[in-house]
Amino acid sequence: MEESATLRIGSENYNFPLIKGTESEIAVDLRTLRSESSCITFDDGYGNTGSCESKVTFIDGEKGILRYRGYPIEQLAEKSNFLESAFALLYGELPSENQLNSFRKKISDNAGLRENMAKGLHSFAPDAHPMAVLSAMVNNLGTYHPEKSTNDRKRDLEAFDDTAALLISAIRTIAARDYRNRKGLAPIPSDPSLGYCADFLQMTFGDSNNPQPPPQKVCEALNLVFLLHADHEQNCSTSTCRMVASGGANVFASVSAAIGALWGPLHGGANMAVIKMLKDIHDSGDDGSRFIEDAKNGKKRLMGFGHRVYKNYDPRAKILNVACNDALEELGVSSPILDIARHLEEVALSDEYFIQRKLYPNVDFYSGILLEAIGFPLNMFTVIFAIGRLPGWLSHWKEIAESGSKIHRPRQVYQGATVRDYVSIEER
Numbered sequence: 001m002e003e004s005a006t007l008r009i010g011s012e013n014y015n016f017p018l019i020k021g022t023e024s025e026i027a028v029d030l031r032t033l034r035s036e037s038s039c040i041t042f043d044d045g046y047g048n049t050g051s052c053e054s055k056v057t058f059i060d061g062e063k064g065i066l067r068y069r070g071y072p073i074e075q076l077a078e079k080s081n082f083l084e085s086a087f088a089l090l091y092g093e094l095p096s097e098n099q100l101n102s103f104r105k106k107i108s109d110n111a112g113l114r115e116n117m118a119k120g121l122h123s124f125a126p127d128a129h130p131m132a133v134l135s136a137m138v139n140n141l142g143t144y145h146p147e148k149s150t151n152d153r154k155r156d157l158e159a160f161d162d163t164a165a166l167l168i169s170a171i172r173t174i175a176a177r178d179y180r181n182r183k184g185l186a187p188i189p190s191d192p193s194l195g196y197c198a199d200f201l202q203m204t205f206g207d208s209n210n211p212q213p214p215p216q217k218v219c220e221a222l223n224l225v226f227l228l229h230a231d232h233e234q235n236c237s238t239s240t241c242r243m244v245a246s247g248g249a250n251v252f253a254s255v256s257a258a259i260g261a262l263w264g265p266l267h268g269g270a271n272m273a274v275i276k277m278l279k280d281i282h283d284s285g286d287d288g289s290r291f292i293e294d295a296k297n298g299k300k301r302l303m304g305f306g307h308r309v310y311k312n313y314d315p316r317a318k319i320l321n322v323a324c325n326d327a328l329e330e331l332g333v334s335s336p337i338l339d340i341a342r343h344l345e346e347v348a349l350s351d352e353y354f355i356q357r358k359l360y361p362n363v364d365f366y367s368g369i370l371l372e373a374i375g376f377p378l379n380m381f382t383v384i385f386a387i388g389r390l391p392g393w394l395s396h397w398k399e400i401a402e403s404g405s406k407i408h409r410p411r412q413v414y415q416g417a418t419v420r421d422y423v424s425i426e427e428r
């Protein structure tokens, strides 16, 4: 294959080198395009733009491949757990036993919130969205750790190991305490002996008078939800995190911005949309059959089906489907909503419309069902996504800070008014 690409603009030819990724992806390196030709590229939505070179996560949507640091998601889901996979994402390699133990210890040592910070959780409006609270509280956490949020890349990088452990731990405490505040329930302190997920479930739903370890299969399923969401390369929130980091902002500010990006319904909100859809179907007295017909006629969208990147099968959905079944069985939940979900899944998987268009259930279909069954309120689903995605954001913050990358500053094609004279207010 040619090592360069030629672009003809008007009568001029310009040559650009190619960059080849380790998985054979080819990019045309256009960094000198503007200085050589005075032209820029236009790629609304960045669907054809490589914004960086990254070593964190590989996705091949056509083949249904997802790998963190080269490790297939199927192997991580079967043999690893959220914290071990988080370590691999952050540091590039699976940890030794000692490394994993000290990583775990650092995380459990950081589960508590300083008193003033915990009080700050009461300063939000009673019906504040949990994602607004989470984003603000993550930035707030940084203010309690000025030595970790200096906006001096070198110093923030030196503190990175502690910062990452602090955030991975505190994010679930913030989420759990915010949930209990809204219910008027007293906080439950962290119990590190339970493990990351069980401790989070206990801090959220536990009965302080009668502490019971959460059901094993539910902890395993939540652990999978976190693991499967831990990174997904240059998505909207991760790109936001990298963008903010490129300006030299500290980890807390970059993650806080990423949480804001994830909040959007087109990004982190799809699992909520699944449950809303199922409830609407139920309330309308349908068993799902009418909705399927409406989806085929283009009147409705079957939420939780299809994916912009995965045109084969979302590999995360396959894994979560099984765990979701196990957890539902252990929880002993049965509800008409779940019956509708199963019916939709069954019909859509055997219907030509969905088969032809390769519309399979995506990870949001099963995470929505699972989170609903565990008892998370709908507006907390995206918070769970954020807890899972945090190691990815942190890994990308570290990657960009270590790379010394320059500030991200896209250009635009200006389509506004051309130059005109100021008109005084009396003459307008």
Ligand code: ACO
Pocket (backbone or CB within 6 Å): 266, 267, 270, 295, 296, 298, 300, 301, 302, 303, 304, 305, 306, 307, 308, 309, 357, 359, 362, 363, 364
């Ligand atoms: N229900 C019914 N029909 C669908 C659906 C769906 N969920 N998704 C796509 N189609 C149809 C389209 O109508 C189109 O049909 P046509 O060829 O007859 O016109 C065809 O399938 C291709 O659809 P596109 O919109 O071009 O597919 P695209 O890749 O752009 O969209 C998307 C992907 C946005 C995820 C879409 O499938 C969708 O809206 N799904 C439901 C929402 C959802 O679950 N989002 C979560 C994605 S996962 C994540 O973000 C973690």
